[in-house]
Amino acid sequence: MSDDFSEQPAEARSEPSAREPDELPAEITEAVPKWKDEYLDRVSDRLMYNYDLQKDYQLRGERWALYGQMRVRNQKQFFHPALNYADHEAEEHLFARRQSRPTVADLDRLVALGHDLADERIDADEQHYGTDITFVLVVDEILPAVREYVDGFRDRTLLKFGYYGHYDVNLVAVNPENEDCVASEAADVAAAFRLWGDIVQPDEGFLSRFAKRFWR
DSSP: OEEOOTTOOSSOSSSOOOOOGGGSOHHHHTTSOOOSSHHHHHHHHHHTTTOEEEEEEEETTEEEEEEEEEEEEEEEEESEEEEEEEEEEEEEEEEEEEOSSOOHHHHHHHHHHHHHHHHHHOOOSTTEEEEEEEEEEEOSOOOHHHHHHHTTOOEEEESTTTTTOEEEEEEEEEEGGGTEEEEOTTOGGGGGGOTTSOOOOOSSOHHHHHHHHHHO
């Protein structure tokens, strides 16, 4: 038996790669947009290995400077790729923009938006494993109430009692000028926005953990 990760070229969604952009094939790097915002452009250099990226993404009349989508497909095979079974899919929708001083009310609206997007974008069936909807706000100041709200925040919804998988709404607030970042519990992608620190590669990547869940 073997696993076929047919839709995901990189090892992990939640552990962005630390390789230099010139290590990627030209057809990949040339397809990545360039941001006038130097900070987001540098973040995109970390995200490009795992996400399809867009700039100036319109969502319900609002503009997000950066949008990223990542999909992972895990497929079990029995002797031959044509004899596959137990396909499972996971994906993430990542939205990032600058917002000077967001409030708790702003975060509440994002959480509600995340649930609305889940209703619209998730095909809830036996093949759906999990979906992350992550909002990142690049701020001038992280207000104490916002820090308290985001720190340890966890919002997971089981679909049909987990039979159709689950989805998480995640929040990140980052102040790059002060090298300050607060992220909700499941927002692993926050590591890509901490440009002042190295990305530590774990011994086992997300895809490995994802695959093992279905082999046991």
